[in-house]
Amino acid sequence: MPTVAPLDIDGHVLAVEFLRDTPFFVSAAGAVHRLEGGEKVSEAGQGLLTVIRDPYSDSLVAGGEDGKVQRISASGEVTELAHAPRKWITQLAAGPQEAIAYAYGKSTFVRLADGTTKEFTEERTVEGIAFAPKGLRVAVARYNGVSLHWVGMTAQPTILEWKGAHTGVVFSPDGQFVVTTMQENALHGWKMDVKSGAEARHMRMTGYPAKVKSLSWSAKGKWLASSGAPAAIVWPFQGKDGPMGKAPLELGTRANIMATCVRFHPLEDILAIGFIDGMILAVRISDNKEALLRRPGKGAITSMSWSKSGKLMAFASEAGDCGVVDISA
Known part of the structure; x- marks a missing residue:
């Protein structure tokens, strides 16, 4: 049975991430808690x-109400990397070659x-940004689609159109697909192998x-997991056409209790699923075998992160009841 080392933090915890083998918990109030031979706290405004x-790199990047x-x-x-007052x-x-992208209003x-x-x-207003895995290229999600900009060039952006409000964007690890979260209860995707002048092929999910508030790619990019249902909805991307014409997997189904966060294991096709009641399940893709990593807690799971070895999994919640699960025990 996995062991859980709890950590209580005042207020909403935005994110937890491992840097090297140290979990960092970052609260909305600006406190950065790291578990490194005991709890250490620094302030980020x-x-x-x-x-x-x-x-x-072994670092986090944070943005806030102070424009920093x-x-x-x-x-x-x-x-401090940048400051946009008010x-x-x-x-x-965060991209290659130490590039960082940030946005406000209609500008990236x-x-x-x-x-x-x-x-x-x-x-229109920028709602999401992501760097391509290869080359210095940035995708910008906005109303009615995505703009793809080459950072080092003055060429016109490539436009991926789809009606509606796109609220976030990710590239697949191989760069072959762009997927957005939408204001409606859906994902939308485009296949990137388009010839010049041709329209990218669409995927409606x-x-x-x-x-959908949380997305996670599997280690080899064969699967894309998502929240937004009383289970993790996991789309197949192993074929050249991705999920076109294919049904997703539904993992960790729990009656009417919504999945709020998903995070794939760094080495294996195992998915951690966090729920609105604070419970966390791990599910293996190959046989749907489930393992309980954490019983329900005080608040919805807002963030999860695996250590590089995949033996530790840290989690954070909107109520501040956080912790680290040791699955090697």
Whole structure:
């Protein structure tokens, strides 16, 4: 049976991520708690709105109500990367070559390693941003679709159109697909192998009873897990056409209790599913075998993260009841 080491933090916890083998818990109030030979706390300003892990370095990037974009290192040190006074920073992405993207209003800004910044403007408000896995290219989600910008070029962006409000965006690990979350209870996807002048092929992923707030790709990119239902909805991407014409898996089904967070294991096709009542299940894709990682708690699971080895899984909740699960026990 997995063992759980609990950690109580005051208020809403936005994110938990492992840096090296240390779990970092970041609260909306700006406190950064790291479990490194005991609990250590540093401050990242007041009123954080979003926190992401930089996949290219051992650091986190945070944005807040004070208009600051900050990097949090593995030692807990906080460094300011950008500042947009009187703006709320709600969208962040981290890319190759130390590039960081942030957005407010109708503009996306890409800050390069040398400190220079490039601005890309849209006709509508930016709702989500993501870097492509190869090349310095950024996807911007907005009303009626996605714009794809090459950071180092002045060329016109590639436009992926689909009517409706797109609230977030991700690339598949191989760069072959772009998928958005939508204001309606759906995902939408495009296949990226289009020839010049041709329209990208669409994938409609619908049928959710609630909005999708959490997405996670499996280690090899064969599966895309999503929240927004009383189970994790997991779409197949192993074929060249992705989920076109295929039904998703439904893992960890629980009557009327909604899944709020999903996170794939870093090495195996095992999915951690966090629910609105604080319970966490792990489900193996190959045989649907379930393991209870945590019993229900005080609040909905807002974030989960695996250590690099996959032996530890940290979780955070909106009520601040957090912890680390040791699944090697």
